Amino acid sequence: MWPSSTYAAVAPGTGTGGAATGGQGPNAGGMGGGGLGGIGSASGTGGVVSTGAIGATGQGAGGTAGESGMVELLGPPLLFRPTDDGFGLQVVTSPLGKHELSAVVQGEDGSSPRLLGDPTHPAEDITEWEVTDLEPGMRYEYLVLATGDHFVTTLYRGEVTTRRPPGAEYTVALLTDSHIRPREVLPGPVEAVETAEVTLLAVGADILPSRPDFVIHLGDMLDFHDYGFNVPSPSAATTRSGYLNYRRFLGDVLGNAFHFLTIGNWEGESGYFTPEEIERARGPRLLYLPGPRPDTYPEGGSPFEDYYAFTWGDALYVVLNVMTYTPTAHLLTSTDPGTPEDWTLGAAQLDWFERTLANASSKWRFVFIHHTVGGAAGNDVDATYGRGGGQAARVGEQAIVHELMMTHAVQVFFYGHDHVFTDMVVDGIHYTLPGSAGAPWKFTTAETGYTDYWPDSGHALIHVGPASVLVDFVAKGGTSFYSYVLE
Numbered sequence: 001m002w003p004s005s006t007y008a009a010v011a012p013g014t015g016t017g018g019a020a021t022g023g024q025g026p027n028a029g030g031m032g033g034g035g036l037g038g039i040g041s042a043s044g045t046g047g048v049v050s051t052g053a054i055g056a057t058g059q060g061a062g063g064t065a066g067e068s069g070m071v072e073l074l075g076p077p078l079l080f081r082p083t084d085d086g087f088g089l090q091v092v093t094s095p096l097g098k099h100e101l102s103a104v105v106q107g108e109d110g111s112s113p114r115l116l117g118d119p120t121h122p123a124e125d126i127t128e129w130e131v132t133d134l135e136p137g138m139r140y141e142y143l144v145l146a147t148g149d150h151f152v153t154t155l156y157r158g159e160v161t162t163r164r165p166p167g168a169e170y171t172v173a174l175l176t177d178s179h180i181r182p183r184e185v186l187p188g189p190v191e192a193v194e195t196a197e198v199t200l201l202a203v204g205a206d207i208l209p210s211r212p213d214f215v216i217h218l219g220d221m222l223d224f225h226d227y228g229f230n231v232p233s234p235s236a237a238t239t240r241s242g243y244l245n246y247r248r249f250l251g252d253v254l255g256n257a258f259h260f261l262t263i264g265n266w267e268g269e270s271g272y273f274t275p276e277e278i279e280r281a282r283g284p285r286l287l288y289l290p291g292p293r294p295d296t297y298p299e300g301g302s303p304f305e306d307y308y309a310f311t312w313g314d315a316l317y318v319v320l321n322v323m324t325y326t327p328t329a330h331l332l333t334s335t336d337p338g339t340p341e342d343w344t345l346g347a348a349q350l351d352w353f354e355r356t357l358a359n360a361s362s363k364w365r366f367v368f369i370h371h372t373v374g375g376a377a378g379n380d381v382d383a384t385y386g387r388g389g390g391q392a393a394r395v396g397e398q399a400i401v402h403e404l405m406m407t408h409a410v411q412v413f414f415y416g417h418d419h420v421f422t423d424m425v426v427d428g429i430h431y432t433l434p435g436s437a438g439a440p441w442k443f444t445t446a447e448t449g450y451t452d453y454w455p456d457s458g459h460a461l462i463h464v465g466p467a468s469v470l471v472d473f474v475a476k477g478g479t480s481f482y483s484y485v486l487e
């Protein structure tokens, strides 16, 4: 029986009596018949139930106090690089220093819970496990535990499904343009202080009940407006704060679905920055929001984890990076040095994209990118900035991308950047923009050129099956307001 009760977590300062003093932890002789649920029940004993969980669907997050001092999670765990038989599991802890953490995983097939091997520490505050030897397309429950000589406390409980085989039905969530500032992150209850944080928190809560296998963010996860317009991140520490704040406000979706990212113009990795400036953004991203490596999937991709592709069920997902390999600046001014035609994927990425599509065998083929590799919008400045979606299908290098998508039967080109919902069909290919999940700025026809669009914040869902695909737009608050079907 799959446990459904919310796991209690012991809040900071509640003492040593919280968890598993009777030896129910994996370090104390195994979990017995109660499975992971046994640990969860034990962890609340004598403690204070954390209210840090978002969405109230059974996932809990919180901190712990123990004999060896307090350890708390900075946001939910990150689940990444999912394959047929494994995935990455990462937590960021506070305070800095060595903490005794362990993790347990159990499949829904009723197999015995398994204590994961020793974690690695890619950074001083990161604890990371490589989960292996799983079954494809199976739902797994996991626990992250703080352990000591006389206690085991559940820091987090989540569920996730390994990569689906062909024929499976599943859901994917898309969000974009959350524009989260690098505000200092503190452990404990989530307190949103501005529109972007409030919105991402709400959109994350809206996504959670759909139980997506994974989420794809289409770019502009972060926002460095505090330091200028489309400027580099001022420091690696600032970028780290941005990604941790993003993780925190995305909430329990992150701990219950795999995360894939797309590079946008606010990620601090634009191609007109110096290599040192890019590294101030890229370095922390690779640590705090890792993605697929070139050898994670047969489709391969970039060593910087900024473009990649993977297959899930009957669909191919190709994620592109229009920002980092375009050398000119596009700064939304009339003296902009860039043009609508000079956006580029760069030769290496474009060649890889063509190869990936040529080798595709999946029925459904989707492309994800922050904006078109060209622009055609409501005015020249916004066209240069890459706005306009399907209006730009024949502009600059997007014309090559569009031809490749036609040749290789791509059904949908998903993008972000314009902060509204819209969908335009060009030569049978949907150019689909799933709103925004934080940005307080909603662009109008004057900027985008769109005549049919919705200014709501929200997200989109892709329901994938072997016979059909449903793409659904969901406004903040959870109301579905537009959808289309692929057959």
Ligand SMILES: [Fe+2]
Pocket: 177, 179, 220, 417, 418, 419, 439
């Ligand atoms: Fe944006």
